[in-house]
Amino acid sequence: xxxxxxxxxxxxxxxxxxxxxxxxxxxxxxxxxxxxxxxxxxxxxxxxxxxxxxxxxxxxxxxxxxxxxxxxxxxxxxxxxxxxxxxxxxxxxxxxxxxxxxxxxxxxxxxxxxxxxxxxxxxxxxxxxxxxxxxxxxxxxxxxxxxxxxxxxxxxxxxxxxxxxxxxxxxxxxxxxxxxxxxxxxxxxxxxxxxxxxxxxxxxxxxxxxxxxxxxxxxxxxxxxxxxxxxxxxxxxxxxxxxxxxxxxxxxxxxxxxxxxxxxxxxxxxxxxxxxxxxxxxxxxxxxxxxxxxxxxxxxxxxxxxxxxxxxxxxxxxxxxxxxxxxxxxxxxxxxxxxxxxxxxxxxxxxxxxxxxxxxxxxxxxxxxxxxxxxxxxxxxxxxxxxxxxxxxxxxxxxxxxxxxxxxxxxxxxxxxxxxxxxxxxxxxxxxxxxxxxxxxxxxxxxxxxxxxxxxxxxxxxxxxxxxxxxxxxxxxxxxxxxxxxxxxxxxxxxxxxxxxxxxxxxxxxxxxxxxxxxxxxxxxxxxxxxxxxxxxxxxxxxxxxxxxxxxxxxxxxxxxxxxxxxxxxxxxxxxxxxxxxxxxxxxxxxxxxxxxxxxxxxxxxxxxxxxxxxxxxxxx
Numbered sequence: 001x002x003x004x005x006x007x008x009x010x011x012x013x014x015x016x017x018x019x020x021x022x023x024x025x026x027x028x029x030x031x032x033x034x035x036x037x038x039x040x041x042x043x044x045x046x047x048x049x050x051x052x053x054x055x056x057x058x059x060x061x062x063x064x065x066x067x068x069x070x071x072x073x074x075x076x077x078x079x080x081x082x083x084x085x086x087x088x089x090x091x092x093x094x095x096x097x098x099x100x101x102x103x104x105x106x107x108x109x110x111x112x113x114x115x116x117x118x119x120x121x122x123x124x125x126x127x128x129x130x131x132x133x134x135x136x137x138x139x140x141x142x143x144x145x146x147x148x149x150x151x152x153x154x155x156x157x158x159x160x161x162x163x164x165x166x167x168x169x170x171x172x173x174x175x176x177x178x179x180x181x182x183x184x185x186x187x188x189x190x191x192x193x194x195x196x197x198x199x200x201x202x203x204x205x206x207x208x209x210x211x212x213x214x215x216x217x218x219x220x221x222x223x224x225x226x227x228x229x230x231x232x233x234x235x236x237x238x239x240x241x242x243x244x245x246x247x248x249x250x251x252x253x254x255x256x257x258x259x260x261x262x263x264x265x266x267x268x269x270x271x272x273x274x275x276x277x278x279x280x281x282x283x284x285x286x287x288x289x290x291x292x293x294x295x296x297x298x299x300x301x302x303x304x305x306x307x308x309x310x311x312x313x314x315x316x317x318x319x320x321x322x323x324x325x326x327x328x329x330x331x332x333x334x335x336x337x338x339x340x341x342x343x344x345x346x347x348x349x350x351x352x353x354x355x356x357x358x359x360x361x362x363x364x365x366x367x368x369x370x371x372x373x374x375x376x377x378x379x380x381x382x383x384x385x386x387x388x389x390x391x392x393x394x395x396x397x398x399x400x401x402x403x404x405x406x407x408x409x410x411x412x413x414x415x416x417x418x419x420x421x422x423x424x425x426x427x428x429x430x431x432x433x434x435x436x437x438x439x440x441x442x443x444x445x446x447x448x449x450x451x452x453x454x455x456x457x458x459x460x461x462x463x464x465x466x467x468x469x470x471x472x473x474x475x476x477x478x479x480x481x482x483x484x485x486x487x488x489x490x491x492x493x494x495x496x497x498x499x500x501x502x503x504x505x506x507x508x509x510x511x512x513x514x515x516x517x518x519x520x521x522x523x524x525x526x527x528x529x530x531x532x533x534x535x536x537x538x539x540x541x542x543x544x545x546x547x548x549x550x551x552x553x554x555x556x557x558x559x560x561x562x563x564x565x566x567x568x569x570x571x572x573x574x575x576x577x578x579x580x581x582x583x584x585x586x587x588x589x590x591x592x593x594x595x596x597x598x599x600x601x602x603x604x605x606x607x608x609x610x611x612x613x614x615x616x617x618x619x620x621x
Contacts, residue, residue: 003144004030005391007135008384009122010151011039013067014365014376016105018149018384020066023115025388025452030143031109032118032135034174039117040070040105042373043153043171044198046096046296046304048074049224051081052424053374054091055405058440060374060381061225063448064458066108067377068224074101076236076298078221087536088433089426092222095238097297118143123179125361127187132360138179147387149362151380154196156181156342156367161259162335163313170341172334181342187358190345193267194421196371197275197309197338200317204301206331207293213240215292226441226461239293239326243276243308247323248287250316251280259311259338267340270371270421275338276308276320291324302333311338343369346413347585352386352396353379353410356586362387369418370409378406385453397451400558401591402551403443405435415585415592431551433543438536441465465530472530473537476503479520489519506538557591563611573606 008019011033019031033039048071049057061068075094082090109115120141125148126134134144155170155177170176185191215238221231255261258277260269269275274282279289289307296302310317314335321327346368348355354362364383365376386396399407408429413422426432435443445462448454454462479502483495491511493500502520505511513531517524523531568574568582578598587593594604 004028005146006387007032007143007145007148008151009135009148010153012151012153012365012376013373014151014380016040016109017065017067017377017380018151018364019109019115020112021381021384021453022388023112024064024455025385025392026114027388027391029115030118031115032120032122034121036117036119039109040102042096042098042101045306046098046294047093048096048373049091049093051091052426053372054093055435055437056374056378056424057224058437059404059406059444060378062440062444063381064454065381069227070101070104070108071096072223072225072228072231073104075231076233077217077238078231079217080222087438088436090437092224092437095294099297121177124183132358146391147360147362149364149383149387150367151365152177153366154339154341158339158341160337160339161265161311162337163257163259166264184344189348191342192345193340194343194369195265195267195269195338195340196421197269197311197336199305199309199336200332201334202303202305203331203333204303206329207303208326209239212326215240227458234298236295241291241293241325241327243289243291244323245287247320248280250320250323251277254312254316257313257316265338265340268420270423276310277312310336343367345417347417349414351398351410351414353383354386368413369422371421371423375409375424378409382406382410389451394451400555402431402554405429411592415587415595431547433540438533468527468530469533472526472534473503476534477501481519489515491515503538506535507541554591557594558589560590562588562590562593571606571610574603578603
């Protein structure tokens with residue numbers, strides 16, 4: 001028998017981030033995984049980031065997480081999506097070389113102090129006096145710990161579906177985890193089933209790229225991590241093709257052979273990443289859908305066709321693919337499939353991602369009902385950090401909807417639960433003008449430093465950056481001019497006699513840096529990165545000032561805790577339906593109760609009144 005402070009179960013994106021976070025806090029950490037060689041495996045699309053997801057990666061990086069730095073080492077095409085729109089909705093994305101990403105992740109974890117990698121399958125949990133205190137492996141080994149983080153991905157009773165085939169598997173070529181699901185059920189946790197899928201992998205040598213639209217990356221790749229100096233990998237192009245009416249006919253004619261439409265799959269898949277069968281059925285008025293052909297590596301001939309995940313038989317997949325431009329002679333290297341797996345109802349969790357009913361047990365990633373590498377990694381970081389902080393006896397790291405997309409995601413999960421795999425979108429955030437990819441470090445790094453999660457290198461970098469921003473902001477706010485002087489320099493402002501600072505003028509969309517330098521030559525000495533950041537801050541300043549009252553209100557409601565003694569079943573004046581929703585969700589703050597569908601302002605007023613009086617405490621006793 002061996003012992004660690006924290007055990008992380010699973011070597012995917014959530015597990016890797018959880019292990020790195022726990023070890024970074026200086027506690028003895030074990031990462032238990034089936035195979036050390038598959039740590040950091042990108043089991044679906046070979047890309048990191050995107051709209052909403054890129055925000056998560058930047059926030060992980062701001063807390064000294066590793067995903068951003070690893071993606072910079074593995075990236076072979078970088079693009080900022082929505083670049084023509086405002087900074088609040090831009091999303092950095094990087095196509096990855098699967099091998100480079102996996103190797104960089106494994107090298108990072110191998111070099112991490114206080115982290116031990118253990119190969120094995122966790123079959124059971126050690127529970128003593130209602131608290132989780134370790135794991136038991138399938139081979140009988142027992143590992144004790146003070147906290148356990150489960151990041152099991154799609155492995156819990158995983159079933160792969162392809163046509164008429166159903167194969168028990170956690171992902172292609174790897175067996176599922178069975179005993180752990182049974183143990184979680186026996187412990188009284190609410191489990192559900194979800195579905196996700198992946199497309200066929202194609203041989204690049206069988207594709208006619210000459211007739212396809214080429215999609216290049218940005219000419220100057222923008223890294224994810226603040227610590228990355230430059231992107232050094234060679235950059236590649238992706239390509240676009242489309243489905244055709246003939247491809248749709250083939251799919252429609254074979255729907256009865258699809259695992260999704262034959263009735264073998266009962267669980268819900270991600271609405272915003274549907275299979276090609278779903279697209280053809282749900283959008284029957286469309287005779288074509290865009291498909292991106294994405295290289296999986298610099299020295300790998302595999303192409304990932306983004307947009308055509310499928311559970312149809314392999315022969316049907318080949319037929320509809322060959323009906324698409326450029327793919328007339330395409331060869332499938334591995335057919336696509338759908339996969340079903342167990343997840344735990346995330347309403348069982350606290351904001352630390354620890355199960356309220358089982359102290360010492362934390363959950364992160366797809367086990368909480370999410371989908372995507374970035375969502376998993378973000379949860380892994382928070383769960384791993386909080387497990388380690390609990391061991392150290394320190395206050396937990398709890399993020400808010402007002403300061404991060406990580407806080408939005410966790411609050412959505414624990415307050416509302418899931419009916420389909422959860423994916424992050426910028427539209428989920430109430431304060432997305434504040435939660436931008438460019439200011440993640442300004443929002444979060446100090447929180448990470450305060451709890452010990454941020455290492456010395458990043459802390460020093462952050463201090464230099466904050467000092468540079470503060471100094472430049474002071475300069476720009478101290479430089480003022482009259483409207484007439486500004487207009488003479490080509491800056492078009494209202495002739496209202498009001499003096500404006502250089503920082504004020506930066507918010508004008510038609511005002512460039514050259515315009516300001518013509519008025520104040522000293523601005524030319526400012527670092528370009530610092531200037532660009534302050535230009536964005538100036539652009540949003542007036543909106544953020546107006547929004548501050550709303551942010552303060554949410555913070556106030558988040559600080560109003562709902563005590564454990566409050567029994568919704570005993571609350572007079574609530575409908576049975578509302579009582580059932582509150583009992584199922586068990587909101588821990590007034591803010592969470594407010595976001596439950598169907599909970600009215602009158603109900604919130606009643607809850608607040610009862611909390612203030614404490615009447616149910618006396619009745620319950």
